[in-house]
Amino acid sequence: MSKHSDVIIIGGGIIGNATAYYLAKKGLSVTVLEASKDIGIGGSSRNGGGVRQSGRDTRELPLAMWGIKNLWPGLSEELGVDVEYTQKGNLRLGKTEAHQKILQGLTDKAVSCGLDVRMINGDEIRAINPYLSDEVTCASWCPTDGHANPLTATLGYYKKARELGVRFITESPCFELRKIKGAIRQVVTPDAIYEADKVLVAAGYDSRKLLATVGIDVPMMPLKMECLVTEAEPPMFLQMLGTAEADFYGHQSKHGSFVFGGSSGFEPFNKDNGTPISSSIGASCTCRGIIKYFPALADAKIVRAWAGWLDDCADHVPVISPVEEVPGLYIACAFSGHGFGIAPAAGYNIAEMIADGHSTIDLSALRYDRFKPKQ
Amino acid sequence: MKSINDRSQDIGPLVSQTDDGIIICRCEEITKGEIRQAIHDGMFTVNEIRRYLRSGMGLCQGQTCGKLVKSLIARELDVIPAQLDPANSRSPMRPVEMKVLGNEEVHHV
Ligand SMILES: Cc1cc2nc3c(=O)[nH]c(=O)nc-3n(C[C@H](O)[C@H](O)[C@H](O)COP(=O)(O)OP(=O)(O)OC[C@H]3O[C@@H](n4cnc5c(N)ncnc54)[C@H](O)[C@@H]3O)c2cc1C
Numbered sequence: 483m484s485k486h487s488d489v490i491i492i493g494g495g496i497i498g499n500a501t502a503y504y505l506a507k508k509g510l511s512v513t514v515l516e517a518s519k520d521i522g523i524g525g526s527s528r529n530g531g532g533v534r535q536s537g538r539d540t541r542e543l544p545l546a547m548w549g550i551k552n553l554w555p556g557l558s559e560e561l562g563v564d565v566e567y568t569q570k571g572n573l574r575l576g577k578t579e580a581h582q583k584i585l586q587g588l589t590d591k592a593v594s595c596g597l598d599v600r601m602i603n604g605d606e607i608r609a610i611n612p613y614l615s616d617e618v619t620c621a622s623w624c625p626t627d628g629h630a631n632p633l634t635a636t637l638g639y640y641k642k643a644r645e646l647g648v649r650f651i652t653e654s655p656c657f658e659l660r661k662i663k664g665a666i667r668q669v670v671t672p673d674a675i676y677e678a679d680k681v682l683v684a685a686g687y688d689s690r691k692l693l694a695t696v697g698i699d700v701p702m703m704p705l706k707m708e709c710l711v712t713e714a715e716p717p718m719f720l721q722m723l724g725t726a727e728a729d730f731y732g733h734q735s736k737h738g739s740f741v742f743g744g745s746s747g748f749e750p751f752n753k754d755n756g757t758p759i760s761s762s763i764g765a766s767c768t769c770r771g772i773i774k775y776f777p778a779l780a781d782a783k784i785v786r787a788w789a790g791w792l793d794d795c796a797d798h799v800p801v802i803s804p805v806e807e808v809p810g811l812y813i814a815c816a817f818s819g820h821g822f823g824i825a826p827a828a829g830y831n832i833a834e835m836i837a838d839g840h841s842t843i844d845l846s847a848l849r850y851d852r853f854k855p856k857q
Numbered sequence: 858m859k860s861i862n863d864r865s866q867d868i869g870p871l872v873s874q875t876d877d878g879i880i881i882c883r884c885e886e887i888t889k890g891e892i893r894q895a896i897h898d899g900m901f902t903v904n905e906i907r908r909y910l911r912s913g914m915g916l917c918q919g920q921t922c923g924k925l926v927k928s929l930i931a932r933e934l935d936v937i938p939a940q941l942d943p944a945n946s947r948s949p950m951r952p953v954e955m956k957v958l959g960n961e962e963v964h965h966v
Contacts, residue, residue, distance in 0.1 A: 519942060520904045521864075527908055563909075633908035637900065644899045650864035652901075713916060713952055737911065762961075765948070769959030783952035785916060788945075 487511040487649065489836060490669050490678040492656045492692065493685035495526040496632070497814050497821060499639035500829025501682060501836075506646035508837045513676060514648060515669065517655035517688070522636040524686050526822065528790030529632045530709060530731055530743040532722050533823040534572050536599045536624035537588050539799045541847035542824060543595045548843050549827025550626060557630075557826060563638030565630050566736045570720035572627030573611060575775060576620040581726035585622045592624070599624040611719045613778050629722045629733040632822050639829070656685075658695045659811070666696070666810035680836055682812040687793040689815035696808050701796040701853055702816045706749040708764040710787040712779070714738030729771040740782060744768030749789075760789045792819040796853055802828060803850040804835060812836055813850050859936050861901045868934055871897040881929070882922040884915020892926060896933045903927055903944045916952060919944050 489505055491498045494516030502512045516523075533554060535546045550569070558565045576585050585601060592599045602623045608614055610623070644650060659681065660668035669676045683689045687704045715738050724731035732742030746767040753759055765787040773780050795801065795816035805811040814832050821828070831841040877890030887910050900906045903913075903926055912926055913919025919926075923943055931938040949958070 519862075520902050521899075522908065523904070637905060637909045641898045641900075644864060647865075650899075652862045652864065653860075654862065712955070762948075766958050766961040769955040773955055773959055780956040781954050783954050784949060784958055785952045786914070786918060786947040787949065788947050 485674055486677045487513040488678060489513075489680045489682065490515065490676050491682045491684055492669065493524075493683070493689070494521040494640065494650060494652070495524045495684065495686060496522065496636040496639060496825040497526075497817070497828055497832075498682070498684040499636060499643055500825050501684065501814065501832045502648045503639050503643040503646065504830050504833030505837060506643055506648045508833060510837055512643070512648045513678070514643070514650045515654040515656055515671060515676065516650065516652045517685070519652055521640045521650060521652065522633070525790045525792065525817075526636040526825075527633055528709065528788060529822045530741060531629045531632050531733060531735070531822065532572070532627075532724070532731065532820070533567065533569075533630050534624070534627045534722060534820070535597050536572050536592055536622055536627055537574060537724070538592070538820065540591060540595050541799050542820075543592065543597065545827045545831065545843050545845070546824045547595075547597065549824055549830075550628075553826040553830060554628075554630065557635070557638075561638035561642045563634050563641060564736075565635040565638055567628065567630040568720055568733075568736070569626060569628035571610070571623060571625040572722040572724065573607065574622045574724045574726060575607070575614070575618050576726040577617050582620045584726040585620060589622045597624065598626060611721060611723075613718055613776055615775055615777050618775060627722055631735065635822075635825070656692060659683075659692060661696060661808060664809065666808050680810045680812065682814060682832065682836065684814045686815060686817075687791055689793070689813065693813065696811065698805055698808065698811070698813070698850065700801050700813065700816050700850055702818075703794050705792040705794045705819070706752065706758065706760075706789050707743060707792055707819065708745060708749065708760060708768065708787065708789045709741065709743045710765050710768060710784050711742075712740045712782040713785050715740065715782055718778075725771075725775070730768050730775075732772075739785075740779065742768060742772055744771055760787070764789070792817075794818045800824075800828070800848055801850045802832060802835075802845050802848040805850060858940060861934055861936060861940075864899055864901060868897065881925050882912035882915065882919075884917050884921075885911045885913075887912040889929065892929050893933060896930055901930065901934060903930065903941060906930065907944050913944050918947065
């Protein structure tokens with residue numbers, strides 16, 4: 483097996499897989515190294531499937547908007563896998579005046595970036611989604627938001643990239659990046675040393691340790707999030723939902739099941755005796771939150787619950803950047819809990835950045851060296 | 858032991874079989890043929906097949922079909938089943954209504 487390719491990507495999540503696909507489409511040879519046995523084992527298979535622009539930081543909003551306009555609508559066809567993209571809007575719900583304030587603030591920011599999002603009242607909300615309880619009094623409404631299936635999207639990019647000749651090697655935890663004559667050249671795993679002139683680190687939170695081997699740091703923290711899914715229910719609504727306080731978020735999937743994410747507030751403090759575990763209070767707490775907004779779901783049965791890690795950046799915005807001080811090195815991590823929705827656009831633009839030296843969307847606000855201490 | 862880590866290895870062509878139409882995952886109605894196709898699409902682990910096709914994601918959570926899926930992968934990739942990990946198990950053990958799961962008592966003083 484050849485250990486040399488044009489580009490090595492570290493991390494077989496949706497960011498690594500999508501970038502590999504777009505690079506292969508440009509004719510470059512690509513090797514993806516994945517630490518675990520399963521492609522897409524990280525956040526990419528564990529997220530809530532939100533494809534949103536509303537609520538996004540203005541620095542990543544252009545990427546989110548571009549992807550929703552140009553890539554998501556045709557993605558199932560392009561990958562030959564149903565990614566279940568559903569563009570029926572996002573309601574971010576509130577019950578109190580404090581909620582209204584939060585929602586108004588987010589809305590004003592997004593409008594200033596040219597996004598069609600507006601505040602609506604209780605009656606307008608229930609005209610869009612009649613299942614919401616009367617306690618819900620305000621919401622931000624973004625009709626171009628939506629959701630998709632993270633599992634088929636992540637594995638769809640993998641399947642298509644593999645078809646185009648991208649080499650995926652699982653159980654290959656990279657532990658060192660090596661420079662030769664000042665430029666990036668080698669990626670070391672327990673079994674082999676791989677070589678390329680360009681290396682993309684897209685390994686979620688674990689990118690940090692790896693980048694440290696060439697003296698680069700991205701300030702981020704691992705943060706646990708929990709999700710649950712119900713059995714299939716008759717079709718009720720198609721919107722993506724969230725709340726001002728972020729007590730839960732979710733949607734009904736094409737299959738009929740409801741996928742919800744939520745938290746108890748204790749996640750950072752869960753027991754960890756060497757193996758981090760979920761707490762039994764998490765799913766219960768999320769259920770209570772959901773029932774308050776959706777009394778009709780009280781009888782829906784939960785079939786599965788799980789948790790995943792976020793790579794939460796110091797400023798909660800991703801790092802997508804070339805590293806000029808280590809020529810040939812690129813970073814795409816710290817997606818801070820919202821990397822699924824922007825993954826196609828991120829992958830497309832990262833591929834351009836690596837292959838052509840510039841990208842369709844200006845990514846300079848997402849540079850790795852943007853972090854400055856307090857004055 | 859043969860490794861399945863190189864996902865570009867040649868596993869030969871997908872040859873259709875007379876019983877490709879039988880249902881392997883009863884909850885989600887996934888057939889043997891669909892699972893074999895998924896393996897040839899590159900899904901080499903039980904977890905990947907499950908995420909790609911939903912096999913083992915229904916009411917019984919793979920308690921019935923888990924072993925069958927594993928043996929199909931093993932045969933298609935020409936490895937021993939013991940080499941493959943089972944799909945991740947998740948709580949709850951049985952489906953539970955939201956109002957029951959959410960009914961755990963909370964004492965706010
Ligand atoms: C519970 C939850 C809910 C979420 N909800 C949403 C949502 O609704 N909308 C949204 O847009 N986003 C959401 N997200 C965030 C989204 O899932 C992530 O931002 C996105 O999947 C990031 O993709 P990634 O490829 O960067 O990371 P990952 O999918 O984590 O992939 C990183 C990969 O790198 C591998 N790796 C790690 N270290 C090494 C190494 N040393 N060598 C080789 N490989 C390595 C890992 O095994 C992993 O497969 C959610 C996340 C979670 C956890």
